[in-house]
Amino acid sequence: MKVSLKLDADDQENDRSVMIYWKQFKSLVFHKWHVLKAGLMIGNIPLWRLIIHDWSKFTPVEFVNYARFKYGRKDTAGWARAWLHHLHHNPHHPEHWILSWRGNPDFYNSIGKGIAPFITMLSMPETYAREMVADMMATSKEVTGSYDIAVWLNENGPKMRLHDGTIARLGKAMVDAGYYFTDNSPWSYMAGNKFKWWNLEVK
Numbered sequence: 001m002k003v004s005l006k007l008d009a010d011d012q013e014n015d016r017s018v019m020i021y022w023k024q025f026k027s028l029v030f031h032k033w034h035v036l037k038a039g040l041m042i043g044n045i046p047l048w049r050l051i052i053h054d055w056s057k058f059t060p061v062e063f064v065n066y067a068r069f070k071y072g073r074k075d076t077a078g079w080a081r082a083w084l085h086h087l088h089h090n091p092h093h094p095e096h097w098i099l100s101w102r103g104n105p106d107f108y109n110s111i112g113k114g115i116a117p118f119i120t121m122l123s124m125p126e127t128y129a130r131e132m133v134a135d136m137m138a139t140s141k142e143v144t145g146s147y148d149i150a151v152w153l154n155e156n157g158p159k160m161r162l163h164d165g166t167i168a169r170l171g172k173a174m175v176d177a178g179y180y181f182t183d184n185s186p187w188s189y190m191a192g193n194k195f196k197w198w199n200l201e202v203k
Contacts, residue, residue, distance in 0.1 A: 035138040038134040
């Protein structure tokens with residue numbers, strides 16, 4: 001009689017469970033470190049905001065589900081729960097500032113005008129808009145090895161649903177970080193010498 005030593009998918013995940021959570025922890029610390037560095041360079045973000053950045057990712061609903069999705073089985077339902085929890089608890093995400101139709105006093109006056117009335121974008125306070133830019137830069141550093149987000153933001157910025165006030169504050173943060181606009185479009189960033197120097201010097 002042969003005894004199979006082959007583990008099924010669940011057993012394999014359990015076998016490496018400690019490792020996937022350790023990887024997730026290291027990933028979080030790495031991200032927070034780069035958010036701190038980017039945030040200090042941008043300026044006008046309270047230090048305590050940078051220190052507690054993404055704190056909710058250490059809660060069970062986020063930590064466990066993100067670890068499983070990134071390093072274990074692709075549980076999309078678990079990831080969705082984690083992402084929704086994250087958006088509700090982290091005001092540096094623009095989705096945190098979306099008001100559904102239930103909270104929009106003008107909803108019943110806007111019926112028939114398309115999908116736009118179903119959500120209202122609120123303006124992000126400057127601190128959170130700046131933290132959002134630091135978050136983008138840190139993510140870029142992790143993915144590409146560079147803090148430079150000009151190309152990504154020029155391509156994806158127009159697709160983001162943002163209040164005009166948020167776009168203006170984001171632009172100010174980008175200028176303070178050493179970027180400049182190449183034309184009159186809000187999505188035409190290019191890194192200037194200040195940013196290029198900082199990006200090369202900071203590891």
